[in-house]
Amino acid sequence: MKKTVFFGALAVAGMAAGVAAAGTLDDVKARGKLNCGVSTGLVGFAAPDANGNWEGFDVGVCRAVAAAVLGDPTAIEFVPTTGKTRFTALASGEVDMLARNTTWTFTRDVDLKFEFVGINYYDGQGFMVPKSLGVTSAKELDGATICIQTGTTTELNLADFFRANNMTYEPVPIETNAEAQQQYLAGACDVLTTDASGLAATRASFENPQDHIILPEIISKEPLGPLVRHGDQQWGDLVRWTLNALISAEELGITSANIDELAKGTKNPEINRILGTEGDLGGMLGLDKQWAYRAIKTGGNYGELFEKNIGENTPIGLARGLNAQWKDGGLIYSPPFR
Amino acid sequence: MSEQSYVRDEMLPELPPPATEVGIIGWMRENLFSGWLNTILTLIGIAIVYMAVSAALPWFLNGVWNANSLSECREILQGKSGACWGVIRDRFNQLMFGFYPHEEQWRPVLAFVLLLVAIAPILFNPMPLGMKIGWGGFILVGLWLLRLTGAPTLAYLVFLALALPVFHEKMARKILFFSALFPFVMVWLMWGGSAWYVISALLGFVIGYLAFRLLEPIIGFLFSIIVSVLVAIGWWFFLTAPFAAWMAGIIPLELTPVESRKFGGLMLSVMLGVTGIVGSLPLGIFLALGRQSDLLIVKSISVGFIEFIRGVPLITLLFVASTLLNIFLPPGTEFDIILRVMIMVTLFSAAYMAEVIRGGLAALPRGQYEAADALGLDYWKAQRLVIMPQALKISIPGIVSTFIGLFKDTTLVSIIGLLDMLGLANAIRATTAWNGIIWELYLFIAFVFWIFCFSMSRYSMYLERKLQTGH
Numbered sequence: 147m148k149k150t151v152f153f154g155a156l157a158v159a160g161m162a163a164g165v166a167a168a169g170t171l172d173d174v175k176a177r178g179k180l181n182c183g184v185s186t187g188l189v190g191f192a193a194p195d196a197n198g199n200w201e202g203f204d205v206g207v208c209r210a211v212a213a214a215v216l217g218d219p220t221a222i223e224f225v226p227t228t229g230k231t232r233f234t235a236l237a238s239g240e241v242d243m244l245a246r247n248t249t250w251t252f253t254r255d256v257d258l259k260f261e262f263v264g265i266n267y268y269d270g271q272g273f274m275v276p277k278s279l280g281v282t283s284a285k286e287l288d289g290a291t292i293c294i295q296t297g298t299t300t301e302l303n304l305a306d307f308f309r310a311n312n313m314t315y316e317p318v319p320i321e322t323n324a325e326a327q328q329q330y331l332a333g334a335c336d337v338l339t340t341d342a343s344g345l346a347a348t349r350a351s352f353e354n355p356q357d358h359i360i361l362p363e364i365i366s367k368e369p370l371g372p373l374v375r376h377g378d379q380q381w382g383d384l385v386r387w388t389l390n391a392l393i394s395a396e397e398l399g400i401t402s403a404n405i406d407e408l409a410k411g412t413k414n415p416e417i418n419r420i421l422g423t424e425g426d427l428g429g430m431l432g433l434d435k436q437w438a439y440r441a442i443k444t445g446g447n448y449g450e451l452f453e454k455n456i457g458e459n460t461p462i463g464l465a466r467g468l469n470a471q472w473k474d475g476g477l478i479y480s481p482p483f484r
Numbered sequence: 485m486s487e488q489s490y491v492r493d494e495m496l497p498e499l500p501p502p503a504t505e506v507g508i509i510g511w512m513r514e515n516l517f518s519g520w521l522n523t524i525l526t527l528i529g530i531a532i533v534y535m536a537v538s539a540a541l542p543w544f545l546n547g548v549w550n551a552n553s554l555s556e557c558r559e560i561l562q563g564k565s566g567a568c569w570g571v572i573r574d575r576f577n578q579l580m581f582g583f584y585p586h587e588e589q590w591r592p593v594l595a596f597v598l599l600l601v602a603i604a605p606i607l608f609n610p611m612p613l614g615m616k617i618g619w620g621g622f623i624l625v626g627l628w629l630l631r632l633t634g635a636p637t638l639a640y641l642v643f644l645a646l647a648l649p650v651f652h653e654k655m656a657r658k659i660l661f662f663s664a665l666f667p668f669v670m671v672w673l674m675w676g677g678s679a680w681y682v683i684s685a686l687l688g689f690v691i692g693y694l695a696f697r698l699l700e701p702i703i704g705f706l707f708s709i710i711v712s713v714l715v716a717i718g719w720w721f722f723l724t725a726p727f728a729a730w731m732a733g734i735i736p737l738e739l740t741p742v743e744s745r746k747f748g749g750l751m752l753s754v755m756l757g758v759t760g761i762v763g764s765l766p767l768g769i770f771l772a773l774g775r776q777s778d779l780l781i782v783k784s785i786s787v788g789f790i791e792f793i794r795g796v797p798l799i800t801l802l803f804v805a806s807t808l809l810n811i812f813l814p815p816g817t818e819f820d821i822i823l824r825v826m827i828m829v830t831l832f833s834a835a836y837m838a839e840v841i842r843g844g845l846a847a848l849p850r851g852q853y854e855a856a857d858a859l860g861l862d863y864w865k866a867q868r869l870v871i872m873p874q875a876l877k878i879s880i881p882g883i884v885s886t887f888i889g890l891f892k893d894t895t896l897v898s899i900i901g902l903l904d905m906l907g908l909a910n911a912i913r914a915t916t917a918w919n920g921i922i923w924e925l926y927l928f929i930a931f932v933f934w935i936f937c938f939s940m941s942r943y944s945m946y947l948e949r950k951l952q953t954g955h
């Protein structure tokens with residue numbers, strides 16, 4: 147890095163020996179650090195604390211992958227990306243994976259050549275309005291001014307919803323979630339729309355949350371998940387199964403508290419396979435046997451991550467809802483470890 | 485005639501002017517209430533000021549400093565209006581240094597105070613008396629800041645050794661030598677690593693210069709310039725790294741390396757601003773001269789560059805730096821993002837600078853150019869001794885405006901995911917503790933920027949007064 151600092155422009159020509167052929171896993175191991183693209187700040191999902199440590203639900207996924215690959219959940223370079231820069235950052239190799247509240251859509255998966263490795267949060271787009279507006283349903287929003295984040299799927303969903311219901315609206319384009327909050331509170335728009343999780347977090351931060359209601363309509367499916375580049379299947383598998391390990395761990399009752407106990411060997415063969423006391427699943431991924439053990443130990447299983455960052459005991463206070471395990475009536479479901 | 489009435493045989497003393505014409509009342513009559521229209525406007529103005537102050541002042545003064553989250557603030561305030569300054573206290577270090585490691589934060593502080601030391605002899609020479617008192621205050625503040633961030637003893641000594649001579653006019657000249665070296669010192673302090681890389685990069689310039697001096701008598705001016713540039717580039721490309729590694733093996737001069745991803749906050753803005761300012765002025769001068777040149781290629785390159793850059797918004801250039809370059813460069817190429825942004829910001833302001841300076845050149849009477857020619861000065865001497873000093877003096881307000889604009893433009897980097905103060909404000913507001921805070925953060929940021937921009941603007945006024953040659 148030192149060299150590039152000094153010779154920058156000159157060095158570009160000279161150092162053009164970069165190789166794309168090497169796998170991402172080898173790159174990460176050689177670098178000793180995982181470059182993980184996160185949001186520049188989204189309540190509960192990713193934000194730096196006063197000491198500059200990133201925290202949040204999406205950050206938890208990054209840490210689990212770093213722990214699985216490098217054995218150190220802190221060996222991460224968090225690269226803050228905006229809605230506009232996130233895909234180029236991933237496509238150009240600036241980040242190895244993106245865990246940034248990104249909706250899995252057809253075009254992003256197919257046309258932009260990314261690989262969504264799973265879903266860590268099922269979200270949907272909702273509306274928040276001041277109670278004083280007297281609106282109880284999104285169908286009554288004809289002619290409203292709406293604060294909307296540009297460059298996101300919410301923008302497109304909104305247009306679709308209003309067209310389908312034969313209504314008109316006045317968009318107020320904004321760049322970030324924080325800005326949206328402020329515009330909405332200042333009365334620049336009647337309605338704030340974004341993912342329901344974001345609305346809940348925003349509402350929780352208001353001085354008088356009871357003055358605002360979230361309308362019952364959820365107008366879109368927003369499956370949010372981590373993604374990697376197309377074409378590096380090994381790396382994609384690794385991130386996918388790290389996420390699945392967190393999910394399976396909750397299903398099987400592996401928590402950060404009892405994991406050391408369970409890692410000594412249990413009667414449940416699937417737990418044993420995940421924790422590496424039976425078989426060699428890690429070897430197939432190009433990792434050691436303990437990979438999932440480390441990933442789960444870092445921040446706990448999926449449910450623990452949820453409760454710690456966005457669950458009902460946090461100021462954001464999201465219920466599990468769709469994000470409960472399939473056994474509890476939610477959609478969170480991991481394929482078996484076998 | 486004896487019934488003579490009273491005759492005054494002395495002058496009456498002058499009466500003081502009526503109370504309504506002098507002092508505060510007189511001033512108000514003249515300036516605020518000089519007619520019915522002005523009276524109405526004054527009253528409306530007072531009403532507006534009163535409303536604004538009476539709304540904001542209690543909020544401002546009733547602020548809570550010792551809270552660790554917004555909800556704690558609201559609890560303490562119990563529904564009263566009040567600012568939550570706790571966020572500034574809680575996140576002060578982050579707003580200043582970004583993610584720069586805590587125990588290394590004396591390095592940016594040292595770099596910053598040394599920056600002021602490096603530019604002081606350039607900006608103020610000789611120092612007026614008031615400035616000397618200010619300089620003494622600055623030294624104390626500098627020492628205090630170094631202490632706050634836990635700097636090693638050596639840092640104090642270096643700072644004092646360089647800052648004290650600035651008081652003395654002749655000694656200050658010697659500091660100019662350090663001013664030239666400062667960019668290298670700054671790079672080493674900020675990024676850390678082995679000092680030998682910086683030193684051997686610097687040696688490239690020395691080697692190039694020596695080669696030029698040696699070769700000039702033998703192969704002439706033009707060829708010796710070309711050869712010496714090639715020699716310097718050759719040194720940078722092939723010998724710098726081995727030389728630095730070799731020297732580091734003998735005498736290690738190490739600072740903990742800090743990656744540019746860790747840079748942020750005010751520190752990032754100042755770094756971008758300073759490199760932009762330092763880089764764009766000389767570049768702008770050359771572009772302005774190039775644009776006026778009679779040489780077709782030089783002229784068309786200058787015009788093309790200026791018009792291209794001025795035709796493109798800075799945000800576009802920043803996006804090019806952050807995303808497009810990533811796609812064009814081979815994958816795996818490590819081309820520091822901060823360096824990319826620095827180059828873009830410098831090029832951007834250089835184009836504007838060129839036009840400001842061209843304005844100064846155009847304002848000079850033709851006679852100045854002819855007089856310089858008549859004295860038998862060659863092109864560069866004429867520019868250096870006659871034209872530029874006058875043209876730059878005329879352009880001072882424009883130049884400083886460009887600087888101020890450049891410094892404020894550095895906040896645009898938050899759009900490409902670099903966390904300057906505005907970007908950090910966003911990130912801070914995304915934490916659960918501070919979600920929902922608005923005014924306090926932005927007021928603080930505005931205040932910090934105001935300090936910097938206002939000082940620059942005052943300095944430009946001082947400089948104009950100092951260089952005033954009219955009567």
